[in-house]
Structure formats: C-alpha cells, structure tokens
Amino acid sequence: MSDGTRDPRVLLTGFPGFLGSALIERLLARGDGPIACLVQPQYRELAERQAAAIAGPDGDGIRLYEGDITDPDLGLGDGDLADLHAVDELYHLAAIYDLAVDPEPAEAVNVRGTEHVLDAAADLDVDRFQYVSTCYVSGRYDGVFTEDHLQEGQSFNNHYERTKYEAEVLVQERMEAGLPATIYRPAIVVGDSETGETGKYDGPYYLLRLILSQPAAFSVTTGLPGAADAELNVVPRDFVIDAIAHLSGREDTVSEVYQLCDPAPLSVPDFVDAIADAAGHRVLSVPGTKSITKRLMRAAAVRGLPAEPATIDYLDHPTRYACPNTRRALAGTGIDCPPFESYVDELVAFVRENPDIGDEAMA
Template sequence: MGYFVTGATGFIGRNLVERLLRREGTIFVLVRAGSRGRLEELRTGWGADGARVVPISGDLTQPGLGVSEEDLLTMRGEVDHFFHLAAIYDITAKAEAQERANVEGTRHALELAGTLDAGVFHQVSSIAAAGLYRGRWREDMFDEAERLDNNPYFRTKHESERLVRESARPWRVYRPGIVVGDSRTGEIDKIDGPYYFFKALQRARRVLPAWLPTVGIEGGEINIVPVDYVAAAIDHIAHQPDLDGRAFHLTDPSPRTAGEVINLFAKAADAPQMTVRLDTDITEPAAGAVRGALRWLPPARGALKLTLGRLGLPPEVLTYVDYPTTFDSSGAQAALAGSGIEAPPLETYATRVWDYWERNLDPDLFKDRSLSGAVRGKIVLITGASSGIGKATAVKVADAGATVLLVARNLEKLEATRDEIIAAGGSAHIHRCDMADIEDIERMAEEVLAYHGHVDVLVNNAG
C-alpha cells in the first residue's frame, strides 16, 4: 500500500500521517523547502516508523505540484491513496491567497495524481463548501450551495471540490466541521474558529465574577469537532471499499448553538456564562437592520472593526454566530459503524482545549513586556519634561527606543534635556508650551500634529 499526502506538516495532515503509519506501506509527502525542518522533527517523533515517510520536494502553486522527473519515476504506480490536505483553513485569509492555495493547489494536485496514475484521490474539504445554505445540508448536496460570495473561504472550498468531482479520478471528499484541538490533550498549533472568542472570555474573567449572570444570544448551530476524530475518520473511511464518488461530513451529530459553545468555554475558563440567551429568530429583523447599516455606513463599519479588534475578534468570525446551516452526517456515521470512531461531545473536552490555548497559544504569552517592547518606535509626548520625574521619564523612554516630544515652559531646560538625550543616541524634539494656558495647549497640539502626524503615548507630568 502506498500513499501520497499534501499538507502533511499541517494540523490535520500530521495527525493523519500518524494514523497511516499504523498501516503498512510508504508514505510520500509533499514538502516545501521551508517545511523540511518541521517534517524532520515530526519524523523523529514518529520513531522508527518515521523512516517510511519520504519527503518529496514540491510547491502547491506549481503545475503538477512542481515535483521533479526523478521523483515522478520513483512514485509512478506506487500510490494507492492520494490525500490532498494542503490548503488554507482560515476564514480571515486574503482572497488571492485562498484562490492560489485552495483552487489552483487542488488543480495541481489532481494533475500530479493523474501523472502518478494514483488510486483514489481523497480531498479534505470543509463544511464551508455549503456556503451559507439555509437548512439541512446533506452529504450528497453540492450545487445547492448558497451565498458563496459572502466570503472567499466558502467560494474557494466549493470550487476546489468542484474540480475534484469533475476529474477523471476516483474520489472521496471529506467535509470536517470547525476543527479544534485534540480531545485528549487539547493540542493545536494555531488560533481559528472558536479560539477567537477566548481572549474576550479571558478578559471577562478578569473583571467579572464567574457567578455573575450575563445576557447574550443563542445563535445558530456551531459544528465543532476535535482533530483526532477527523484524522481517525478520514483514515478509516479511506480504506473502506465501494465508497468512491461520495462526500462525508465529519461533523458532530449533536452540535451546540453559538450561545451554548461560548458558555461551555466560559465554564472552562471560569468566566461568567450567558444566563439569558436571546433567540436570533426573534431578533433577526433588528439584526438585519444593523447589518445593513454596517455594510453601507463607513463610520459604523469602522466602529465595529475597532470594537471587535479590541476583543481580538476578526469581523469574519461573526458569520458563525448566526450560522444558518446544519449538517447531516448519516453517510459518515454508516461508514464508521463498528469502528468505535465517534465525534465526542464538546463538553467532554472543552476544558482541555481551553487549557492548552491558555498555556501555549494565548497571545499575551508572547508579548514583550519590557519598556523597550512597549515604546520602541513610538512617539511619546511628555509634559513637564524639563526637570524632575518628567525629565527622568523622558531620558529613560528615549533610551528604550521611543521618539520623545519634550513639553514644558522653560526653553533652556528643554534644550538641555534634548541635548542629553541626543548625546546618548536617542531621538527628542522640543515643543514649548505653558500647560496652564488652554490656548497655548491648543497651539502646541496643532504644532505637534503638523510636525509628527500623531502621538502614540502621552505622559502628563505637568502640575
């Protein structure tokens, strides 16, 4: 048995390869130059079996994946299963990048599969291929997809699946739900999907007691599955006979609403839960009016983007809050019957998912909390900067890499402070001002904006 895998160093890919290594056969994996180090780490972690993983140099953006003639000769006729996982699994990615990776990448993978005379072409797609279909989406549905232009992620997932369906190769398509960390360990390597809400939950925990009841929305059903289930299901279904030409929903048969999902992670975070959740069917007329305003009024769009940004939420994530599609997975469940492979309920592993994120992926873990990290490259205006605490602050901030704007009444002392900072290799500018005179303050502010454009940090020592 021989395999070819694209995206083998990715999140789902490496979990799938680990499953394939439990079987016999060579596993050829496409690898970019920049991913070779990562692949070698994985091979080491796979132990002796890692020797059966053979790297094949290539590029998703090149025809035939850019595989060399020498490697083509090695693999031709040796690949029974071609797994295509290399793609962008990110609703916030740029449209051009998604087109190159998801659509053109699939086209090139199909070209290579044809050249190799590979057996079955297995594409890992996504439930996003349904677009924003309103209703229950079956595994045999495809052309019925709706509102694909709402986001390039939906459109490119749908179009890449179309290429597979229209190809001459035997194929099977897998549509996972929103994939989160391993249900046993919580392990994941990037922030996506529900993880975008984690920072907001963490901030709520810091300012509100866990027992405080809050009000939120119920929202649509959010279909979340752990990566270990997805990899195990793909591996099992791929090796079952007589299933070609079908799509399989690797989804939770009992999904939770957006409100329930947020509450499960709020509980895991020891943050306040939404005691009252409003039904979006009732609030939809008002929500529609708000969405219209956000679409057409630039100030409203700006306010929304700013608010979401402060919460660490990209605007695209709101698509899933009132998600209109539910997914039938009867075909996948039938194919998995008797295997013991089932999607575990979210409440059985939500705590592990949260804990892994907070210990390993929380963006605050990687912040430079030094003074230099806070002010380097920024413009810092300091009043009362000619003496005392103001001067000491100016010298220290300039030494940390900031451009310091020195403000005070005494020009001679300001010049002395500026010269001291410049002599030490720093950057400083003088803006003389009487901070007790409103008109002079307004003049100074206009002067600062005219010369520097903006101020990042203001430190007031005057008084």
C-alpha cells in the same frame, strides 16, 4: 524491515500541518509507509523535525519532497517525479485554512492547487484519491446540508468557503469522470478531545481567548440577532483523524462523500455558555448588529486583542449539518463525534497552558 528498500506508494499534501501530521501517524501505523510528503521549501525544517518526531530520527517512513501545489507538476523536478512512480494513493489535505484570506492566495492554493493535485493523480494513475474538503462548502445555505448537497446556488461568508467549494466541484467532476475518490468534509476542527492539543488558535478560539482576556467576574461577548437559532458545529481533531483513517482503508467508500460533523451541535448561546463555564468566567452577551460587532472586532484586533471580524459571520450562520452517510459508514466502529461539553475543559486548559501559539495559517 526498513522502508528504505521500498518506493512510496502513498503521496500526501498538507504535511507538516495539524491534520496532516496526525493522519500520517495513523497511516504509518497501519503499514502504509513509506509515505511521500510534498513540502513547501519554507516548511522544510519544520517538516524534518515533525517527521523525526513521528518516524524517529533514523526512520524512513516519511520521505520529504520539496514542491508546491500552486505550480504545475506540483513543483517537483524530474528526479522526484521518477521516485513517485509507485504511488497509487494520494491524500490531498493542503489548503489555506483562513477565514480572512484574500481572494488571490485562496484561489491559487485551494482551487488551482487542487486542480494541479488532481492532474498529478491522473498522471500517476492512482487507485485512490482521498480529499479533505469542509462542511462549509455549504456557504450560507438556508437549511439542512447533507453529503448529497453541493451546488445549491449558495452565497459564501468568505473567500475560504468559496474557494473550497470550487475545489470540491473540481474533485466531484473528476469523480464523475471515473476518478476513484473519497471526499471528507470536516466541520470546524478544534483540538484533540483528550489533550486539547491544537496547532493554531483560529475559529472558535478567538471567542475563547477573548473571554480569557477579560476579568473572570465579568466578561462580555456579543449576541447577534438570530444567534439563538444558529448552531456552531465543532469537531475535535482525533474524531476527524479516526474517521478518515478508518474510511480511507475501506474499498466501499470510493465515490462517497462523508461529512465529519457533530450530529447534535450546540446553539451559539449554549456554545458560549459551555466555554464560559469551562473557563470559570461570568459572561454577559450584549445584543448588537453584525456591522457594529465587526467594527468593534477590527478595533480590538488593532489593540492586540484576540479578535477576528470574519468569525462573526458564524454566530448567525443559517446552515445546519447532517451526516447520514457518515453515520451509516461508521455504525458499529466505535468512532463517534463526542459532545462538545465532554472535552471543552481540555481545550480551555490547553489554551491557558500554551498562550504563545498563534493564529497564522500555513500557506
């Protein structure tokens, strides 16, 4: 039966983004369509192509509504708002995922945008609010950070972390006031563990691409003081989507926070070694200070090399992530985070086969 006779009961922000596109496939597969997607005008054409690829050119499972979370009422006109009267579940994924983002756009999208989406959830009186946060609301918390942690007086590596923290504080305040919400905190999301597919080359991909840009016989990276004690917590997209799709469909997950992280991540040196082995490169780690390394990264970026100074802060990141709530909830489901070594070959192969993918965030 066509979805054209039904009003959307699910509203999703963050389409046609990398996670949002994958999640919507899962929601449609379990019969949640038609799904209303809030789409910024500049991404309308991309969203139409993505919707056709997922639901078919004549499918009505995905309905696009032009708007913007930075605007009150999500930038929707009265007619569009009337179309959403039946919405009882809202997935909020839209955010600026950029470690080097300036404060103004980060606050507009991540903080005020989340506040506007929360207001829309209240106006629609939704039964479920599904919010995608990040493990890095931890900032530079010195110790083990679990689902029970949030406001710990932590400092932050960048405006992305700070504004995602402030946004989650808003969500948790609404939860305490009665909003039936569930919060998901992915760690650093990379490509699919089976295919390596990813939407952009950011985060750990700067390290991978920098290694690939050098001679295989002798490639150089920087080793920061304290890197041996730091962990790089990476998770593949399919694990994140599997977990959200499963947990969001259960009633017992309301009012819970789930960290979607690797319970046994690699140390930074072991992570570099894993990438080097998969790439077939001999890598030498040269000791250096953070300030000097960031200057070198800025110079490399000016020369067109794949380098982002903001990523250096994660090579001596003091926080370790634990996910006891997630592990309890997913016990017996078969949904587990695979070890990085089991899929790093796929990530490297995808980068080699798709050199033209960029690192720009959707905003």
